[in-house]
Amino acid sequence: MTEHSLWRFSRALHRAINERQFGEVEPLIDEDVEWTIHGPVDLFPFFGARRGKAAVLDVIRQIADKVRVHRFDRESIMLGVEAASSMLRCSLTMLDTNKPVRLRVAHFAQFREGRLSSMRIMVNSHELVEQSVYPPYARMVAVSA
Amino acid sequence: MTEHSLWRFSRALHRAINERQFGEVEPLIDEDVEWTIHGPVDLFPFFGARRGKAAVLDVIRQIADKVRVHRFDRESIMLGVEAASSMLRCSLTMLDTNKPVRLRVAHFAQFREGRLSSMRIMVNSHELVEQSVYPPYARMVAVSA
Numbered sequence: 001m002t003e004h005s006l007w008r009f010s011r012a013l014h015r016a017i018n019e020r021q022f023g024e025v026e027p028l029i030d031e032d033v034e035w036t037i038h039g040p041v042d043l044f045p046f047f048g049a050r051r052g053k054a055a056v057l058d059v060i061r062q063i064a065d066k067v068r069v070h071r072f073d074r075e076s077i078m079l080g081v082e083a084a085s086s087m088l089r090c091s092l093t094m095l096d097t098n099k100p101v102r103l104r105v106a107h108f109a110q111f112r113e114g115r116l117s118s119m120r121i122m123v124n125s126h127e128l129v130e131q132s133v134y135p136p137y138a139r140m141v142a143v144s145a
Numbered sequence: 146m147t148e149h150s151l152w153r154f155s156r157a158l159h160r161a162i163n164e165r166q167f168g169e170v171e172p173l174i175d176e177d178v179e180w181t182i183h184g185p186v187d188l189f190p191f192f193g194a195r196r197g198k199a200a201v202l203d204v205i206r207q208i209a210d211k212v213r214v215h216r217f218d219r220e221s222i223m224l225g226v227e228a229a230s231s232m233l234r235c236s237l238t239m240l241d242t243n244k245p246v247r248l249r250v251a252h253f254a255q256f257r258e259g260r261l262s263s264m265r266i267m268v269n270s271h272e273l274v275e276q277s278v279y280p281p282y283a284r285m286v287a288v289s290a
Contacts, residue, residue, distance in 0.1 A: 076253035108221035
């Protein structure tokens, strides 16, 4: 039984973010991939929709510039033939402020011949705002704007 | 081919929330169900973890007191034998303020003999806060607290 595409992609993504090694994740992304991180783009410019491998690699590089992932616990998971969805609790450090952040993420992924063809990610951005990603005064502006 | 438990449950839940008809959803919930809506419980008291059918029916009643669902669009879905996950974009009205709210929800459900045995829901509560569920001053307090 071969390994599910999710595990291979997940390991390569983790390595790309934490070690800035993009060589492993690059061949696991379909040229025509559709990718969306649902969340307010004013919070992080790499939220939003992207199309194509180059754009997605750029998003992964921007995430790598911003965070380091310490651990993630999968709370729920579903695996299909070329599909996977899961809900994760992630522990991160924001590299610019050195602040720890814990947040929940849900994702739905589809693969084509083992390569990621579609990814939809939902981040609980309320947790991000609450946990001092912004300093307090900016948080107020951000929410009341 | 019989209908997937998700469709039956989803239809009954929708009816419970919008019409306050709980008779259809009640037999579709396992006595020992585990249920969590991940979100800040200070925003809505029915967020959080519950165990058992009575507690879950109570949560559904509280949701019915608070919102009316106009439509939901499934953006992603995975169906397993007795499991389902999906990401939805929902249009609601908050009954106390009559305000429309659009928000994204992800859920992971498990069924046992056709009855819901586990449900984990993630609500993008940032969208809730942004869309004037609270008046502006309360939103600031809530976020800066």
